[in-house]
Amino acid sequence: MKRRTIALTVAAATLAAAGCAGMKAGDDGAAFKKMMQSSFSDKGIAKVDRLVQDEGQAACSSDQPPTEAVARRIEAQALATMQWPAGGNYIGDWKAGEKLAQSGKGMTWSDNSVDPATNGGNCYNCHQITSAEISYGTIGPSLWNYGKLRGVKNLNDPAAAPVIQYTWGKIWNSKAYAACSNMPRFGDHKLLNQDQIRDLMALLLDPNSPVNQ
């Protein structure tokens, strides 16, 4: 009980500091804070501290986008904290990547572990990826022929390096390239580990992946 109280105090402070984008003038958001605090409770791995917003979440929490200045600051901060892969090794196994892309598992109150190794990538929920999987979502852009369309013929060719790096960055922390992207920050938020992201990279970029046939 004690831990929850502390977390909620932090949440309240964050809400107040962020000024809750979209709020009416003169409204300090006290009623909204109270509503959120009284409505949610811990369940399993999903604790109430998940309601605590960082600057980016707060800035992207209304029907109006943040100002250009705020958006650029969020993107710059995300880029500055990016973790590039150990040993410069970007590419794993596309077959393992396809399995991850299919799985939507992880991080709900009905999941048991916060270990990224137990999570899926949720990719097909929002993206078309291989042409064989017809059950795909459309919230994100189609990724079919992702590497081919970007001219990646040889992963070791220096000309492929910029798109490889961008793709890693987009999966690790999508907010580096679009402050209010709908895409989760898979690496930055420890939803997937580096090995898993390497496998997804291979699915998208390996010339032998079915994505690029």
Added chain:
Amino acid sequence: MRQAIPLAAAAVLALAAAPAAWAQAKSAAEGIAEYREMLADGNPAELYEAKGEEVWKTPDGPNKVSLEKCDLGKGPGVVKGVFVELPRYFADTGRMQDLESRLVTCMVTLQGFKAEDIVNDAFRKDEKGDVEAMATWIAGQSRGMRFNLPQGHAQERDFYDMGKKAFFYRGGTHDFSCASCHGQDGKRIRLQDLPNLTGNPGDGIGFAAWPAYRVGNGQMWGMQHRLNDCYRQQRFPYPGYISEVTIALATYMGVNAKGALSVAPALKR
């Protein structure tokens, strides 16, 4: 079965005219539409409507009385037309209430149940299951009517505003808000169409479809259960049953759906 021949013809045309992937997608979508149509001939929600009517009329609880004097907004015992005007402000409780919240109030004040016991029941079980069955029946009593939530009371307008804030509130491990999935037209998760709930998504869609029987898992879900599972998939902490945030979201979606025809209880994937 009348549809079988046109469907086969369409599939042949599609195969001849288009890449294989497109043809598969087309026939899969048509197959699902056909499946839904077959099921719509007999929506299992009817069984829950029958149960709900019986629960409403049967004396129960420590006080051994029925709920037939329960006031759902249009006077004691009136069930027709109440669903398309909820959530609304109730003067006797001084609160905004949706249908399930109001039924719990009546079970407490008339029958003598304890609210926390019902709140803590599992979905579809015990007294909470009774609330959901009654909500299914009462929703059915407004079938074909149009949503018209009142916005005259200050709390009704405040809850709309707070519901809107909650709808766009990003949080959790995945940065999701309700708007991540339900803020644009024409989007899908996998093959599931996502209604845009920031406006009126149309007759019988979104707020105007729940309670609904879910074919995929064979379960009858009320709007409270629907919102609860949305928050689970958003990776949020647990929203309490009939908690303020759920009532505020329902007010936001319900007011946005003004003029939409209610088809609840609907049949869902």
